[in-house]
Amino acid sequence: MVDASTLERGREAGSRVAVDQRDLVERAGRGDHDAFAALVNASIPRLEAVARLILRDHELARDAVQDAFFRAWRDLPGLRDPDRFDAWLHRLLVNACLDTVRKRRRRPMEVELTPLAPPSIGDETESVIDRDQLERAFRRLDPDQRAVLVLHYYLGMSVPMVAETLGVPLGTAQSRLGRALATMRSTLGAEYDAESQPLQRGGIA
Secondary structure (H helix, E strand, O other), X not given: OOOHHHHHHHHHHXXXXXXXXXXXXXXXXXXXXXXXXXXXXXHHHHHHHHHHHHHOOHHXXXXXXXXXXXXXXXXXXXXXXHHHHHHHHHHHHHHHHHHHHHHOOOOOOOOOOOOOOOOOOOOHHHHHHHHHHHHHHHHOOOHHHHHHHHHHHHOOOOHHHHXXXXXXXXXXXXXXXXXXXXXXXXXXXXXXXXXXXXXXXXXXX
């Protein structure tokens, strides 16, 4: 069991991290390149993972992340609340991803699904099949819907936080999330029916 002193140390450590980031954001907003580089280095892996999930293409994801950082450096002096830096940066990234999609709609995209959660231990063949089915369902979503799913399930944001990050009304975020889940359920359900029909005709079911 975690005792009270351990929890207190954890809260203090979290507070120090928040203070450190706030200091870096404030310094970067005043033009400190080293502070901005520290913020970039701390967030690159997370942002690249998010961009890959939304765009389904490694090269486009890297371009979107670079674009987001360029926008961040340019607009950081106007950020009023340094504590909102992470949400603000994710908004810049999602907007950069959507702009990339609009510019490259005719370019075929390499589809490679990064799992939204660590896979459970089980039959390897079944895991591969599940991943393949999930990939096809995810491919059916438009980038706006992917963005909501990624922010909510991959980054663990609440739906109100997702809405704030995307700069949309709460109802819009809820609607996009609902449509995305419905589309995925419909796609997965259709594939399950298609797979089971031959078995039923053969008298196995």
